[in-house]
Amino acid sequence: MNERAGQSLWSATAPPLEPFAALREALQAQVAVIGAGYTGLSAALHLSEAGRDVVVLDALGVGDGASGRNGGQVIPGLKYDPDTLEEMGGKHWGPRWVATVADGPDLVFELIRRHGIECEALRSGWLQLATSQSTLAPIEARVRQWQARGAAVERLSEAEAARLTGTQRYVGGLLDRRGGTVQPLAYVRGLAAAARRAGVRIFTHSAAINLKRSGEDWLIRTPAGSVACRQVVLATNAYSDQFVEPLQRTIVAVPSMQVSTVRLPPELSRTILPERQAVSDTWRLLRYFRLDAQCRLIMGSRGVFGDVPPARAAKLHYRAVREIYPQLAGIAFEHHWSGFVAMTPDHLPHLHETAPGIVAGLGYNGRGVAMATMMGKLLARRLLGEQAEELGFPVTPMRPMALHRFSRLAAGAAIQYLRALDGLTRMRERIRRR
Numbered sequence: 482m483n484e485r486a487g488q489s490l491w492s493a494t495a496p497p498l499e500p501f502a503a504l505r506e507a508l509q510a511q512v513a514v515i516g517a518g519y520t521g522l523s524a525a526l527h528l529s530e531a532g533r534d535v536v537v538l539d540a541l542g543v544g545d546g547a548s549g550r551n552g553g554q555v556i557p558g559l560k561y562d563p564d565t566l567e568e569m570g571g572k573h574w575g576p577r578w579v580a581t582v583a584d585g586p587d588l589v590f591e592l593i594r595r596h597g598i599e600c601e602a603l604r605s606g607w608l609q610l611a612t613s614q615s616t617l618a619p620i621e622a623r624v625r626q627w628q629a630r631g632a633a634v635e636r637l638s639e640a641e642a643a644r645l646t647g648t649q650r651y652v653g654g655l656l657d658r659r660g661g662t663v664q665p666l667a668y669v670r671g672l673a674a675a676a677r678r679a680g681v682r683i684f685t686h687s688a689a690i691n692l693k694r695s696g697e698d699w700l701i702r703t704p705a706g707s708v709a710c711r712q713v714v715l716a717t718n719a720y721s722d723q724f725v726e727p728l729q730r731t732i733v734a735v736p737s738m739q740v741s742t743v744r745l746p747p748e749l750s751r752t753i754l755p756e757r758q759a760v761s762d763t764w765r766l767l768r769y770f771r772l773d774a775q776c777r778l779i780m781g782s783r784g785v786f787g788d789v790p791p792a793r794a795a796k797l798h799y800r801a802v803r804e805i806y807p808q809l810a811g812i813a814f815e816h817h818w819s820g821f822v823a824m825t826p827d828h829l830p831h832l833h834e835t836a837p838g839i840v841a842g843l844g845y846n847g848r849g850v851a852m853a854t855m856m857g858k859l860l861a862r863r864l865l866g867e868q869a870e871e872l873g874f875p876v877t878p879m880r881p882m883a884l885h886r887f888s889r890l891a892a893g894a895a896i897q898y899l900r901a902l903d904g905l906t907r908m909r910e911r912i913r914r915r
């Protein structure tokens with residue numbers, strides 16, 4: 482096995498980005514954005530285009546959080562179906578909410594087009610595939626609900642699912658033509674380059690370590706500099722640290738891991754995902770997969786908590802590849818890598834106002850390529866003075882979890898349990914097939 486452990490496929494294949502310096506001076510700006518992922522850079526870009534003077538600070542490099550490590554699946558909507566969201570949001574908020582989140586993929590592909598971002602963007606659609614008849618029923622309801630709202634979502638039969646994936650493992654599903662794929666690190670680097678061209682000052686390896694009031698300004702300190710500003714965007718998501726401690730307690734950071742194969746030979750890549758859609762399935766610990774532009778298969782699922790060596794954790798993913806695609810038995814894997822996903826107790830993303838002039842957007846529950854990009858735009862519009870009503874997205878108070886320090890333990894145990902249940906179900910199926 483020829484693996485470049487630790488290095489993601491994305492960092493091995495993304496176009497380079499001219500580096501940014503660390504902050505070593507005392508700056509003034511109208512807005513400081515903390516976090517250089519999709520949320521922060523989309524916010525910075527939209528604010529700068531509206532004429533604001535913006536500084537972005539990141540503790541690491543551009544895209545070193547989840548934005549440069551994810552599956553690059555541009556997924557429309559949230560975990561909840563539109564009818565459920567409308568019920569949750571009520572008559573007034575519900576439809577606005579649904580419309581705002583549904584616009585996420587349009588925003589991603591429009592930013593890519595407008596700023597000429599080279600990130601292998603492909604609007605080929607997103608497949609959600611059912612592993613059993615019982616998980617197919619909710620997918621059929623989802624199709625009906627989106628179709629009722631005029632969205633380009635189709636129901637797939639078992640045969641259509643098999644043709645579009647090259648595997649017999651699924652009993653049917655949906656094709657949502659609004660979705661697609663990007664090279665995620667290239668996309669976030671492209672957003673950074675566009676923000677820089679728009680006049681945003683970006684500093685990497687410059688962790689925000691302290692935030693306090695200084696007259697009418699907020700003063701942010703980094704290890705070697707500071708920024709005084711009127712407004713602040715907190716865009717740290719699953720990588721939130723002690724900087725704004727209660728924010729960290731509104732989410733649980735859960736590991737997700739991916740592996741990638743070598744390039745598939747043409748005779749296989751002609752039948753495996755021939756139309757290049759992104760896929761998620763309905764296992765309790767869902768699997769998500771796709772091909773990259775050079776026809777490598779990328780397989781992702783929940784990672785493991787604790788001290789398990791990554792090479793050992795990756796074996797679960799190799800097994801998933803062989804289960805879904807027996808024709809890939811013996812294929813070599815090149816990369817494995819992981820990152821953290823921000824889960825919220827209500828499975829919804831949140832836009833918080835943590836203090837006057839300070840907004841935060843986070844909690845995409847594994848659907849952040851489109852939603853974080855949209856959230857960045859919403860945060861910008863909020864700081865430019867729009868009310869929640871106009872945004873089509875609620876502005877809610879932070880609700881830090883009590884006993885948060887046990888949340889990782891609980892999430893780790895839940896993942897083990899769900900993995901065991903899925904394993905049992907797959908074993909039963911194998912026995913039945915024999």
Ligand SMILES: Cc1cc2nc3c(=O)[nH]c(=O)nc-3n(C[C@H](O)[C@H](O)[C@H](O)COP(=O)(O)OP(=O)(O)OC[C@H]3O[C@@H](n4cnc5c(N)ncnc54)[C@H](O)[C@@H]3O)c2cc1C
Pocket residue numbers: 515516517518519520521538539540541542543544545546547548549550551552553554555556687688689690716717718719720721722724737738739769781819820821822823842843845846847848849850851852853
């Ligand atoms: C393995 C994996 C696979 C995924 N797959 C998909 C997918 O296929 N499709 C999808 O839609 N979503 C996916 N997601 C989720 C998606 O990647 C995230 O929701 C999205 O990238 C979040 O973007 P963000 O900008 O909010 O956060 P991030 O990109 O995580 O950025 C946060 C940044 O904040 C910085 N930071 C933190 N604290 C400080 C501080 N004190 N000072 C300065 N900087 C700080 C961090 O260094 C980091 O760069 C996946 C996530 C993972 C981990």
